[in-house]
Amino acid sequence: MKDKKRLPTDDGPTKWASPFAALKQVELTPTSPARSVSTQSEPVPIAHKKNRGRVDIIRQTAHRGGKTVTVVTGFIGIGLAEKELLAKQMQKACGAGGTVKDGRIEIQGDQRDAVARILIDAGFRPVFAGG
Numbered sequence: 001m002k003d004k005k006r007l008p009t010d011d012g013p014t015k016w017a018s019p020f021a022a023l024k025q026v027e028l029t030p031t032s033p034a035r036s037v038s039t040q041s042e043p044v045p046i047a048h049k050k051n052r053g054r055v056d057i058i059r060q061t062a063h064r065g066g067k068t069v070t071v072v073t074g075f076i077g078i079g080l081a082e083k084e085l086l087a088k089q090m091q092k093a094c095g096a097g098g099t100v101k102d103g104r105i106e107i108q109g110d111q112r113d114a115v116a117r118i119l120i121d122a123g124f125r126p127v128f129a130g131g
Contacts, residue, residue, distance in 0.1 A: 050123060051123065051125060052077070052125075053074070053124060053125065054124070054126075054127055055072055055074045055124045055125070055126050055127070056073050056074045056129040057070060057071070057072055057112050057115055057116060057127065057128050057129065058072075058073065058129050059071075059110055060130070067108070068108075068109055069107065069108060069109070070106070070107045070108075070110060070115055072105040072106075072107075073103075083100045083103070083105055086105060086119075087100050087105045087107070089118050090105065090111070090114070090118050091107065093114050093117075094107055094109065094114045094115070096109045096111060112128060116128070
């Protein structure tokens with residue numbers, strides 16, 4: 001058998017060396033605030049333009065087991081990262097779940113008014129479409 005390092009099971013003291021003990025001797029240099037690493041991820045600001053185009057806000061229940069979903073479609077010239085950020089803001093404001101699928105933002109429930117407010121703040125021109 002191979003010799004394995006085993007910890008004693010009796011009440012005797014265990015020999016343990018912290019892997020971080022060497023860090024006590026390292027001196028840290030101060031960094032500028034622009035280069036400091038944050039532990040929290042800061043949201044990327046949304047570019048606010050005067051008119052970023054028309055988007056349709058649709059309330060759907062078809063093929064969803066009778067559940068209502070608010071769908072935002074018609075984004076032009078906007079990347080996936082910004083759609084996900086908008087979806088996150090909508091979810092937080094509505095207190096509901098949601099996702100980004102096939103270039104559309106889907107928010108659970110009939111949340112058209114709250115979604116429209118967020119889109120107006122982001123510079124879009126929301127239009128209520130469908131039922």
